[in-house]
Amino acid sequence: MNYPMVKRLILKDxxxxxxxxxxxxxxxxxxxxxxxxxxxxxxxxxSILLITVMIAxxxxxxxxxxxxERSEHTLPFIMSLPISPMEYTTAKIGANLLIFLVxxxxxxxxxxxxxxxxxARSGALIPFSLxxxxxxxxxxxxxxxxxxxxxxxxxxxxxxxxxxxxxQGFLYWVSHLPAIARGMKGRGAVWDQTAVTLLAxxxxxxxxxxxxxxxxxxxxxxxx
Amino acid sequence: MTNLAxxxxxxxKEYPHFKLDDINLILPxxxxxxxxxxxxxxxxxxxxxxxxxxxxxxxxVRVLGHPMPAEQAAAKLDIGFASEDMRLYKGATLRWHxxxxxxxxxxxxxxxxxxxxxxxxxxxxxxxxxxxxxxxxKAALLLILARRPRLLVLDEPTTxxxxxxxxxxxGQLMEVLADEDRTIFFSSQxxxxxxxxSDQITFIDRGRxxxxxxxxxxxxxxxxxxxxxxxxxxxxxxxxxxxxxxSGRLSVITTSxxxxxMTAAYRDAGATVxxxxxxxxxxxxxxxxxxRREGKVA
Numbered sequence: 001m002n003y004p005m006v007k008r009l010i011l012k013d014x015x016x017x018x019x020x021x022x023x024x025x026x027x028x029x030x031x032x033x034x035x036x037x038x039x040x041x042x043x044x045x046x047s048i049l050l051i052t053v054m055i056a057x058x059x060x061x062x063x064x065x066x067x068x069e070r071s072e073h074t075l076p077f078i079m080s081l082p083i084s085p086m087e088y089t090t091a092k093i094g095a096n097l098l099i100f101l102v103x104x105x106x107x108x109x110x111x112x113x114x115x116x117x118x119x120a121r122s123g124a125l126i127p128f129s130l131x132x133x134x135x136x137x138x139x140x141x142x143x144x145x146x147x148x149x150x151x152x153x154x155x156x157x158x159x160x161x162x163x164x165x166x167x168q169g170f171l172y173w174v175s176h177l178p179a180i181a182r183g184m185k186g187r188g189a190v191w192d193q194t195a196v197t198l199l200a201x202x203x204x205x206x207x208x209x210x211x212x213x214x215x216x217x218x219x220x221x222x223x224x
Numbered sequence: 225m226t227n228l229a230x231x232x233x234x235x236x237k238e239y240p241h242f243k244l245d246d247i248n249l250i251l252p253x254x255x256x257x258x259x260x261x262x263x264x265x266x267x268x269x270x271x272x273x274x275x276x277x278x279x280x281x282x283x284x285v286r287v288l289g290h291p292m293p294a295e296q297a298a299a300k301l302d303i304g305f306a307s308e309d310m311r312l313y314k315g316a317t318l319r320w321h322x323x324x325x326x327x328x329x330x331x332x333x334x335x336x337x338x339x340x341x342x343x344x345x346x347x348x349x350x351x352x353x354x355x356x357x358x359x360x361x362k363a364a365l366l367l368i369l370a371r372r373p374r375l376l377v378l379d380e381p382t383t384x385x386x387x388x389x390x391x392x393x394x395g396q397l398m399e400v401l402a403d404e405d406r407t408i409f410f411s412s413q414x415x416x417x418x419x420x421x422s423d424q425i426t427f428i429d430r431g432r433x434x435x436x437x438x439x440x441x442x443x444x445x446x447x448x449x450x451x452x453x454x455x456x457x458x459x460x461x462x463x464x465x466x467x468x469x470x471s472g473r474l475s476v477i478t479t480s481x482x483x484x485x486m487t488a489a490y491r492d493a494g495a496t497v498x499x500x501x502x503x504x505x506x507x508x509x510x511x512x513x514x515x516r517r518e519g520k521v522a
Contacts, residue, residue, distance in 0.1 A: 002297060008327060016315065073311035077364075079277055080305035081328055084297045221279040224272050 009091035058140035127195040139163035229407040235283030258418030259411040261428035304368030307379035314353035329371035337370035358389030415506035447482035457494040
């Protein structure tokens with residue numbers, strides 16, 4: 001694996017998206033700020049804005065760095081460089097995860113800190129919030145995998161729409177799970193088996209999807 | 225023994241509606257090969273296999289000594305590749321692209337890059353989205369030439385250019401190439417472009433190589449013989465005759481292996497030879513392809 005080359009490609013994507021990363025992070029922090037204001041309206045608006053920002057970052061990243069590379073015909077330029085298709089795949093997954101994780105971690109950490117410092121009652125929302133935010137991460141990894149493997153705008157948008165629809169159902173389902181619902185009404189964060197299992201499943205699915213992306217790319221015979 | 229820059233042996237690739245069939249091709253180091261074919265003939269597929277970006281179903285490919293696609297990354301370190309569908313990043317300047325390429329290729333020559341900037345009349349600080357198509361082609365050429373590759377692979381780089389821009393790009397490319405000794409694999413459907421640059425020619429049609437050889441021998445071998453054939457005279461069937469056309473007494477014979485003895489044979493048969501015309505590469509290509517499609521062996 002030519003890691004210096006992979007690093008250059010990751011830095012290249014970072015460079016092209018640097019202002020977008022900044023803008024999304026700033027908007028995300030604004031969302032946390034709204035939530036911190038404490039009123040029902042501002043909390044609701046902050047939550048919606050936060051989720052919207054996370055979905056928008058994922059969509060923007062995948063469309064620019066993966067699908068755009070093909071539709072804008074910059075893929076032949078990149079593939080003419082001394083890299084193998086697997087190195088290209090590594091660079092794309094690396095760049096996307098890195099760029100996504102910067103605002104995701106910032107906003108997730110901000111959310112947890114906010115919920116944790118609002119008192120024991122609000123801390124009860126931490127497991128639920130983490131499960132929801134990690135679902136957004138897993139959904140993003142799914143969209144990224146589909147984009148890398150298919151390089152198709154249609155498939156990517158289709159899967160994105162499905163993951164967003166799924167998210168609405170997931171939100172409802174998780175909030176109505178007896179263990180989670182009880183935890184949210186309690187005092188402080190409750191990490192019972194349901195919450196831990198859900199989080200582990202989301203992380204596990206994300207890892208599995210990344211492995212699948214590599215496996216499917218390794219079997220490809222056409223890269224242009 | 226001459227080192228081979230490109231070597232295809234029995235390479236095949238099958239798609240649902242197209243087959244690249246039994247491609248055998250060699251390009252010695254220092255050679256300039258023009259790869260001519262109509263749209264959909266298999267030029268780009270061949271070049272993508274050469275670059276390791278499409279894996280062949282059968283056969284072996286070696287580029288600069290590297291088996292492809294297995295060692296494509298190592299091979300591409302010494303290859304400069306530009307294709308008609310290749311674009312640079314619109315939002316970045318040419319300077320950014322130059323720095324990006326410089327960070328990857330140890331052989332990048334900054335002085336030469338500056339020289340090419342002037343020669344191609346480009347401004348490094350200009351964003352790619354502000355460049356005309358001709359300027360974008362020149363910018364791509366600058367990026368591959370200044371890394372001083374051992375092998376240049378150009379896949380229809382002049383397609384889509386207006387005649388003036390095409391001539392400008394070709395002229396400047398030839399000027400640059402005249403300074404140096406590089407191996408070039410140049411594909412085009414424009415025979416005039418290929419004729420100007422190449423010293424070896426390969427024709428491809430419907431996924432098969434139909435002829436390959438050095439340009440001079442192509443131009444020497446192919447002739448059009450114009451004859452006056454009186455009634456009752458039957459022309460001898462000479463080897464290499466690719467096409468025979470005409471009306472009334474006038475007959476035009478196209479041959480792929482001209483020899484002055486041919487005219488003597490026609491005269492002996494009773495025909496009068498009016499002229500023996502040389503053919504352009506385009507005429508040769510069209511005659512070759514049509515004769516192959518009609519099942520005549522040139």
